[in-house]
Amino acid sequence: MKVFKWFDLIVLAVFLAAAVLSICFLIKPVGERVEIYKNGELVKSESLSVDFVYQVDSHVTVTVSNKQAFVSYSDCIGQDCVSAGKICKAGEMITCLPNKVIVKISGKGEVDVVTG
Numbered sequence: 641m642k643v644f645k646w647f648d649l650i651v652l653a654v655f656l657a658a659a660v661l662s663i664c665f666l667i668k669p670v671g672e673r674v675e676i677y678k679n680g681e682l683v684k685s686e687s688l689s690v691d692f693v694y695q696v697d698s699h700v701t702v703t704v705s706n707k708q709a710f711v712s713y714s715d716c717i718g719q720d721c722v723s724a725g726k727i728c729k730a731g732e733m734i735t736c737l738p739n740k741v742i743v744k745i746s747g748k749g750e751v752d753v754v755t756g
């Protein structure tokens with residue numbers, strides 16, 4: 641009987657974990673706009689539904705395609721921004737520290753961050 645209870649608990653725990661994960665996935669806000677910052681300044685703000693290629697400067701190029709934004713070119717050493725892949729949900733961002741470029745997705749449901 642005791643073994644059964646443990647088994648039930650494990651099943652319940654797995655079920656709960658799956659439920660929590662799926663809820664997190666569902667409420668993850670939908671991205672609406674892509675914002676590109678260079679040296680902390682907003683240099684480009686465009687709807688995510690518009691496909692475009694934006695050359696931030698000679699070092700970084702950002703591409704938006706199929707409602708997903710990604711760094712398509714960067715000359716930085718680490719290439720972390722390029723390997724970061726595509727972002728599409730509000731609040732997600734790609735940062736290229738060496739080139740001081742930030743690609744950020746904004747949209748409904750995003751937690752507002754008050755900046756001074």
Ligand SMILES: [Zn+2]
Nearest residue numbers: 714716721736
């Ligand atoms: Zn980079």
